[in-house]
Amino acid sequence: MARVEFRNVRKEFQDHSKESFTAVAGSDFVINDKEFVVFVGPSGCGKTTSLRMIAGLEHQTSGDILIGDRVVNNLHPKDRDIAMVFQDYALYPHMTIRDNLSFGLKNLKKPKAYIDQKVKEAAAILDMEPMLGRKPRELSGGQRQRVALGRAIVRDPQVFLFDEPLSNLDAKLRVQMRVELSELHKRLGATIVYVTHDQVEAMTLGERIVVMNRGIIQQIANPTELYAKPRNMFVAGFIGSPPMNFIDASIEGGRVVVEGGSFELPAAKLDALSPYAGRKLILGIRPEDIHGEDYAPGLETSPHRMNTHIQVVEHLGSENLLYFHIGGRLVTAKVHPETKAYPGLEKPFIFDMRKAHFFDPDSEQRIEI
Amino acid sequence: MQTTASPKRTSSGSGRFLREYGWAYLFILAPVLLFLVFTLYPVASAFVMSFQQYQVMGSTWIGLDNYKHMIGDDVFWKSIRNTVIFTIATVPVNILITFVLAYLIFQMKNKAQTFFKATLYLPAVASGVTISVVWLAIFDPTDSGLLNRFLGLLGIDPVIWLGQSGTALFSLILMNWLGSHGAGIILYLASMGGVPKSLYEAADIDHASGWTKFARITWPLLKPTTLYLLVTGIITSFQVFISVYLMTQGGPNFATTTIAYLIYQTAFQFYEFGLASAQSFVLALLIVIVSVLQFKAFSSDVEY
């Protein structure tokens, strides 16, 4: 019942010189009931604006927004049956945690016993019973975070909206809260729309992910598909860390040719690339799909080898990052720590062409092969 | 860059200390000297004076006589009563007016805000004398006085505003209500701007009505400003002098004699400096007590 739908929703802002700026350019999507959808994209791409339009805190310039089966275009935030967790938490600083939690229910004129019950439940779920009498300033960042969550939970809304709720926490707490959020979602069975600029957060939390850039939705897909089949170079480069390598390439004599080497492709894939014969295209390969010849389990007999000149080695413990240049572009390889590598070493690398992507250099779209 | 952050303890410690921190003490010395000469010394000598029969050449020690005389003086009690009435009648009303004006201005667009801020601040720049002169014209007792002429339109007979005991103090109060609220408005506007917008958005989502947002968010978060205006307002009002001096000279029949005016009269019309000093100390004591009480009463639930 609590699906959220955007139909060609646009948002333009007027700046001081009365010039209009498009923050969200014609969004179309459907978020299903009980689904956990994450909006991800670089800062300023229109994520918060999208979320605030769902909440009704910002009014769209054009298009329709539906929550459940209602068009909510002209509904006040309080009538949309949503709850929002703000990036800065927006806790009421002068109220105790108990009052922060019960504020919404009191405004709804719920009976006192009901309010007490709800507050108690939320406090139990979030493990914050001892804090109920305190004021927000007496809590740590993580605890405030929980209160903000609790304030949303007590209301039993149809849709939860989260705006970068973990961005003010330290790395360890962030990981912990990520797990708790996932569990909370299962437990509450609510529709969650979650905004973040952190692709790791998006990949770990989202059942589906909406990738945005410059106000435009680039792709909507589940994490596996987003990783395996990015629609364009932006998504390919944004999802995954370190980001996908892009190498200038061309198709010559049935082979993919890059500076310093070439790779053979199966006939089926070559077919799809045939329109690009003699033209430039871009080879995309993820750092984890490039292996040192001496440690490439399952790929020992791969013919897709190429000599490169290692320039920088970064030791991360569980893996090493190697940097080298191909065709003037910096390329990263994420290899097993037992791979022999030091700056200046020239050695053969195996490129896992089964996982390679090809992009049209003009449209930057992925070529389906 | 060389900084003075880490003075090293060496054998010539004091010399080094002076070299590194000497300037700082020199700069602090100036205001401290000013305070000693022009504040602490006069206050201390006034305290001594309050136990003396003051004469330019050789005062005589008279113990508590000044205080005894003061307590037995009807005019002194009347001045306290007037001052308290004036304070109770003006300060809360002024804060209310200031708050309402600030709240209205806060909702406006940028340019309108600037216009009203400037306009309403203007009276604060004008001297009390100028304002009093204007109000003398308004309160003019003849039927050509502005206020009387206005009342005449409503068919009300002219009132001798400042010249009769029944209306004199009220006239001063009215003048104070309609006086300058600019500074308070600026303070309120600043703290209203300091309340994060997201609190109101959260409240919107939390089903808060306009009144709830005002009563449960705006007003409590502005309490520090209100407390500040209350304390400074009461202190100023306890010392009200200029309007009394210029418009009624404390009359008629001491109906507008305030403590500050009484002190002035005692000292500079009757040259009883000892008695005036005693009265000053009572005024100071009153102010301290009232301020402390206010902080006690309000600060427990103020969110700084």
Ligand SMILES: Nc1ncnc2c1ncn2[C@@H]1O[C@H](COP(=O)(O)OP(=O)(O)O)[C@@H](O)[C@H]1O
């Ligand atoms: N109230 C506003 N007025 C003008 N421009 C705005 C406003 N809110 C957001 N923007 C602009 O819209 C773009 C998208 O903002 P936002 O949705 O907050 O991005 P993000 O993806 O980082 O959350 C940004 O360029 C921002 O500057």
Ligand SMILES: [Mg+2]
């Ligand atoms: Mg944002």
